[in-house]
Amino acid sequence: MHAIRLHAFGPAENLRHELTDDPVPAPGQVRIAVAAAGVHLIDTALREGMTGPYPAPAELPTIPGREVAGTVESLGEGTDPAWLGRHVVAHIGTAPGGYAELAVVDADKLHPVPAGLDAAEAVAMIGTGRTTLGILQFTELGPDSVAVVTAAAGGIGTLLVQHARNTGATVIGLAGGPAKVARVKENGADLAVDYTLPDWPRQVRMHLDTLGRRATVVYDSVGGVTARAAVDLLGSGGQHIVFGWSGEGLHDGRPLTFTDEDLAARGITSQNVLGPAMIQKAGGMRPLETLALAEAAAGRLRPTVQRYPLAEAAAAHRALETRGTMGKVVLIP
Known part of the structure; x- marks a missing residue:
């Protein structure tokens, strides 16, 4: 099969498209003919040998990628034969292998792809x-809510804007550059602003003043000075929901933190909802996967997808690292 293999930690150019052996499913596993493989910002950090939510691979070469969809074409011993030939999707977990024409996955991680x-x-x-x-488990949105979404043209940001719009909330989307701002507006935001421009907070305040409102929640995935300015838009009782700090340059790539005294003085709360907090509240990640697929199948949430050929995985990584993508980045074998 063809796959993307990483032989040495380092820049995106270290990702090589090459022939390698087909993987063999172990007992309880299936082998999927991959039709799409997800690319995550975490993948770029692991490529460089950095640690994160998942451990860096212990041995090289390795095939990155933890999200795949395709057709089950082979079964390991003892695997339910009903999976054979089905269109499925799975989050592989801690063992990578998704950037390939074929991937092995534990059968208990599979979901049928909804019509x-x-x-x-x-x-x-x-x-x-x-x-x-x-993320949305930690907030309750409705017509009285004003949601500020940072990185609103990204994969998560796109879905947050849609959900907030569906609840009747006022939605303010922050994005970098005219093309992304236009996409956020098309996605349903009441106001979309370019957070690379120095006067964006003034634009938002003017909009809120016309409504006689203050922001009630900030969904923050960038950190740094952008998050600080967004939090300054919150009214008393507002929520700062943190799920990343991917910024650089204007966004200095550090999580925005507060002392208890500062939060009390502002009358707001701030919470990092990633990791154990999210898993505990949901009762595991699988219920969230099932719900996410159902929401998309019902048309309530529709992801924006930016596709790259499998052979161009390095270009996909570079685009992610330089904020050159919109929506979810996916590789197509």
């Missing part, structure tokens, strides 16, 4: 979608 979703959309929902639904 109406293609493989790339299913991949987006099994990863980005489940995280979005996990």
